[in-house]
Amino acid sequence: MGQSTSTSLPSSLPSYALHILRVADQSPADGSLEPFFDYLIGASSLGSDGHLEALDVEGLTPMELGRVLESNEGRQVGLRVYNAKSQRIRDVVVTPSREWAEKELLASGIPTNPGQKPSLLGLSLRVCNPAHALEAVYHVLDVLEGSPAEMAGLVPWGDFVLAWSGGPLLSENDFYRLIEAHVDRPLRLFVYNSDLDNLREVVLYPTRQWGGEGLIGCGIGYGLLHRIPRPSIPPPTDGYFGSRPQYPTSDTSTPGGGQIFVPMYAAPATHTPMAASEAAAMG
Numbered sequence: 501m502g503q504s505t506s507t508s509l510p511s512s513l514p515s516y517a518l519h520i521l522r523v524a525d526q527s528p529a530d531g532s533l534e535p536f537f538d539y540l541i542g543a544s545s546l547g548s549d550g551h552l553e554a555l556d557v558e559g560l561t562p563m564e565l566g567r568v569l570e571s572n573e574g575r576q577v578g579l580r581v582y583n584a585k586s587q588r589i590r591d592v593v594v595t596p597s598r599e600w601a602e603k604e605l606l607a608s609g610i611p612t613n614p615g616q617k618p619s620l621l622g623l624s625l626r627v628c629n630p631a632h633a634l635e636a637v638y639h640v641l642d643v644l645e646g647s648p649a650e651m652a653g654l655v656p657w658g659d660f661v662l663a664w665s666g667g668p669l670l671s672e673n674d675f676y677r678l679i680e681a682h683v684d685r686p687l688r689l690f691v692y693n694s695d696l697d698n699l700r701e702v703v704l705y706p707t708r709q710w711g712g713e714g715l716i717g718c719g720i721g722y723g724l725l726h727r728i729p730r731p732s733i734p735p736p737t738d739g740y741f742g743s744r745p746q747y748p749t750s751d752t753s754t755p756g757g758g759q760i761f762v763p764m765y766a767a768p769a770t771h772t773p774m775a776a777s778e779a780a781a782m783g
Contacts, residue, residue, distance in 0.1 A: 513582060514559035517541045517630045520623055521667065526604070527622020528594045534583065535699065536662045536690065539630040541589070542580030543568045562625065569596040569620045584633035586731055596620035626668070637662055638675045639726035640691075640718055647717020652704045654718060658695040660728050661720075664688060672722045679706050679715050694729055 518540040523529050543565050568577055579592045601618030640659040643649045661675065662668070665688040669675050678687065687704045706715040 513630045514541050515629060515631075516559045516561075516627055517582065518560055518562065518565060518625045519628045519630070519633075519668075520625060521663070522624035524601075524604075524619070524622030527600050527619070528597055529621045529623055532592050532594055533579075533581065533623065534585075536668075536692070537583050537585040537633075539582045539584065539628075539633065540565065540579055540625070541582050541630065542578075544578045544580075545572050546575065546577070562627065572596055573598070573620060582630050582633075584630065585728060594621060634728050636669050636671060636674070637692075637722075637726070637728055638669070639721035641721050642719045644712050644717040646710065647712055647714075648705050648707060648710055649716045649718035652702050654691065654702065654704075655693055655695075656718070658693050660692045660694065660726075661689050662692055662699075663690045665690075675720065675722075682706050683708070683715060692728065697731065 520533050520535055520538045520540065523533050523535050540560050542560055545568055573596050576593050576595050579594060580589060581592050582589050598618045598620060600622065638661040640649070640654045640656055640661065643654055643656045664678060669678065682704075683706050685705075687706060689702045689704055690699065691702045692699050704716060708715060710717060
C-alpha cells in the first residue's frame with residue numbers, strides 16, 4: 501500500500517531506531533514494511549514543492565514519528581527504512597489513515613473507546629539499536645524424528661527463530677527460559693527460513709512426553725556462526741524494494757488530533773502499553 505526506492509549500503513546507522521515487530525493486514529504499511537527486519541530511522545512530511553523534505557537519520561523517536569504522522573493524516577509521508585537482512589536503506593512513501601482500522605473494528609464487532617483513536621499506520625514498534633539487529637536469533641540445527649520440533653514443522657539448518665508472540669528475544673538464555681515456561685503448553689514463534697526467504701508463525705508444544713531427549717527435540721545454535729545469512733541475490737524490483745515512489749503535488753485532507761501509538765484492532769490484552777525504554781507501540 502506504499503511505494504519505495506532502495507539506496508546503497510549504509511555507511512553508518514543511528515544509535516537508536518524504531519524496530520517494526522508487526523504490520524497489520526490491510527493497513528497503510530501493509531506490503532511496504534517487513535516485520536522484524538525493518539527499522540525506521542527517519543520520517544519526513546512533504547515540502548511546499550510537493551517533494552519530501554530532507555529525512556533525519558540521526559535517530560527516530562516515537563514522539564517524532566507520531567508528530568509527522570498526526571500532522572499528515574491522509575497525506576503521503578516518507579519513511580527512511582533500514583533492512584537488517586539485506587543491510588540496505590530504502591525510502592518508503594505511505595499515507596497515514598485510520599479508515600482501515602475503523603473498517604476492521606466495525607467488521608469484528610469489537611467495542612470501541614470513543615476517547616482512543618485507531619492506529620494511523622498499523623505498526624507495532626519498539627525502540628532499539630539497529631546495529632545489534634539479528635544478533636538474538638536462534639538457528640534450528642538437527643531436528644529429531646517424532647519430536648515437538650518436527651511436529652511444528654521446524655526445518656533443520658534453514659530455520660531461524662526471531663521472536664515469540666510476546667515479543668522479541670534479547671539474549672541467548674531467553675529462548676531456553678521461554679521453552680521451560682511453556683512445558684505442555686502451546687508456544688507461538690515467529691520463524692524465518694533463509695532458503696525460502698519466508699517469515700511464518702509456528703506453534704511449538706514443548707513436552708517431556710514425546711519419547712526422546714529434551715523438551716523440543718532439536719539442536720539450537722546461537723552466536724556469530726548462527727546469524728541469518730545475507731541474501732546472495734539482490735532484492736527484487738518490486739515488493740519491499742520497489743520502484744521509485746511518486747510524490748503528490750497537493751493534499752486535500754486536514755490533520756486531526758489524538759494519540760498515534762494505540763492498539764490496531766485486536767483485543768487489548770494482546771498488546772503491551774508503550775514504555776519509555778521500549779515502545780512496543782502501535783504506529
